[in-house]
Each structure stands twice: as structure tokens, then as C-alpha cells.
Amino acid sequence: MLGLVIGATALSQMALGQDNSHRGRKYKAPPAVSKVEVTVLRATNGKPVTNASVIFHPLVHGKDSGNMELKTNDEGKALIDVIETGSTIRLQIIAPGYQTYGQDYKIDKPSMALDIKLNRPSTQYSIYNHGDSTPGAPKTAPDAGSKPQNDTPQKDQPQDSGNSTPSKPNAQ
Secondary structure, three states: OHHHHHHHHHHHHHHOOOOHHHOOOOOOOOOOEEEEEEEEEEOOOOOEOOOOEEEEEEEEOOEEOOOEEEEOOOOOEEEEEEEEOOOEEEEEEEOOOOOOEEEEEEOOOOEEEEEEEEOOOOOOOOOOOOOOOOOOOOOOOOOOOOOOOOOOOOOOOOOOOOOOOOOOOOOO
């Protein structure tokens, strides 16, 4: 009797065209994700930086593969929970009046908290030559007899009174 039931079940599945070995799509579980909380603070006093742009750049084989941008709240926090565990991200933070921050992080825990301290911009100096900008070109010194480009007198030099004749010492 048991053989009759098993045979009838197999026959009914074949009659209906149901083959369990090729039925539907294979289910693939979504990857595990991590919750990343970024807190952006001022380096000078530790107060939160509100409305800062927190940009997550997922890296695939060392290359940027898009980005996700959030803004910090009143407490200086931005929270994201869709970063795949085990991935590497490049975190970039941009806020007006602060230096841009950038650093790579390996997301290897189910929950991570990152505290970032932003600095105010520092003084920048640029060094450049006025001559030929071709790499490897010889550098030339200005002529000794050439006049300086700015016409403002130096503090050590007396100002020209407007007379075109040089003054001569009194000869007696």
C-alpha cells in the first residue's frame, strides 16, 4: 500500500510538470551587514559638527565603486547599516570651515563606532618659479641690473622726491 502512495505522488508531480530539481531560482541569503556610526567633532573643543557631509566610498579591489552620502545630525552623528561586513570603505568628511578628512577603514565587526575630529584649515604656502615651468629646465637667476617688478620703495631705501637730477654733495 505504501508503494502505491509513493508511486501516485511521483506520477502526480510528473503529470503537473513539477520537477523539484530545477524549480524556481536558487535562494541566496543577503550578505551580513554592519552598522557604522560616525561621530564628527571639532578638534579644538570636542563639540559636534552639525550638517557635515559623511561620504562612504565602498572599495572593490582597491577601486572606488560609488558612494553613499549622509549628513550629521545635531549631535554630529551619521548612522548607516547597509555596509557589507568584511568590506573596505573610504570615509570622507566635508564640512564648511574645516579641513576635509579622508581615511580607509576595514569593516570587520557587526557594529562599529568611529569618532572623527576635524581641524580648522591651517595656513598654506605655495612655492613656484616665475620662469620656465618645463620639468628639468635650467633655472635662471634674475639679472643683477634689472629693476624689481614692484615699484613700491623698500623700507631701507629713501623715496624719490620726484627730481630727475641726482643730488650732489656740497663741495667746498
